[in-house]
Amino acid sequence: MRVLVVEDDQFHASYLQDTLAEALPEVTEIFHASDGAEGEEEARQGGIEAVVMDLQMDRRNGIEAARTIWAERPQSRILFWSNYADEAYLRGIARIVPEDSAYGYVLKTASRDRLRLALRAVLVEGQIMVDREIHRLQKQGAAPRNRLDDSEFGVLLDLALGLPDKLIAERRGMSLRTVQNRLLSLYDKLGVTVDPEDEAVSLNKRVRALNRALVTRTINVETLEAAQRDLDAWLGGRG
Template sequence: MSSDNHPAKIRVMLVDDHLIVRMGLSFAINNQPDMQVVAQAEDGHEAIEVYRQHQPDVVILDLRMPKRNGIETIGVLRREFGAVRVLVLSNYGSGDEVSAALQAGASGFIGKDTALAELLDAIRKIRAGDQVVPSEVARRLASRITSHLSTRELEVLALIGRGLSNKEIGAALNVVESTVKVHVTNILSKLGVADRTQAVLAGVKRGIIQLE
């Protein structure tokens, strides 16, 4: 029960196979006036059962755990509880793992060496519905995605971001409109989006292009 004077605390669940990590996180989180740890699990299988019982606001989860890894656990939680909000907290920040975690449905990724204030801020942001990806992780993801787009496709995407039509892009790049259409199709496919607007949003979000 909450009121304007006493809003409900953010209910947090910890999933990590290291007890000392859970203890440290519990101490830090429970010392915050606006959040509390309501559940814990030490592996992926247990995490599903515990989530069903407590249905917390935010799950803080490690990627590498016994029985079921973090990415598989996120996938199961997303299938069963579509609105689940998961913050991946891990020492492992390779582009492939971060990308896989986000594609599985994680709301954010943060390293275990992150300052406590940033971690607590990330919990609040994810509870509010935001996505949290540290700038250095975003740059790694962007570089992986950028490497999949050709130089010409990057140019076309930037011009789409400026609001140019295919005909105008063709004139700017001195190519025929049909060639621009091929580039646009390839961009949509590589970025995994359905239309030009989504392509621009994806490009901005991943740091590939900047809107003027």
């Protein structure tokens, strides 16, 4: 088995390579790329079957690199690892993973034994595995009733990209009233409140919603970059 490690930190890359060699005797070759763009090229040329992918990297992030790799080789097995348990990352991965493909998500703070388990489960056994610590941290950050559903999350992304309600409705296949109801719901779940009696302060709810989404890591820069790419493609088709 040929495995590609995509990691911009040399210490973490070496740690991954050592753990792979130790935990998976099935691995015959290990390749290394220092960012997402280089990872895409290595995967394209090296006959790579499995990938361990950092998420935050300069030049091209892990979500974008995984999207390209899966578009060209949907059978690829990818284990993401990150310092962050962002809901945005899990949603971003779920939006791009091909049907029946194996993937996983483990934190860099996980023990070596936990990393070995994730490597074997995803890269060798073809399972879907999200580290339980990620779920635990997400539960701490938001109560289940405050989590956005997929429809609300899509409207939030469009709001963050600057789309007016009418264009959001067209893009999402909703009525204008439905979009406005989704906005009210996500305002409530994100804790966007404006006191109507406080005339001294006039706050823009859309901007406040974006602020709260970033602070709570409901969305992040990588998610917005991927969303912009999707929007550009949609606008191109619309034109």
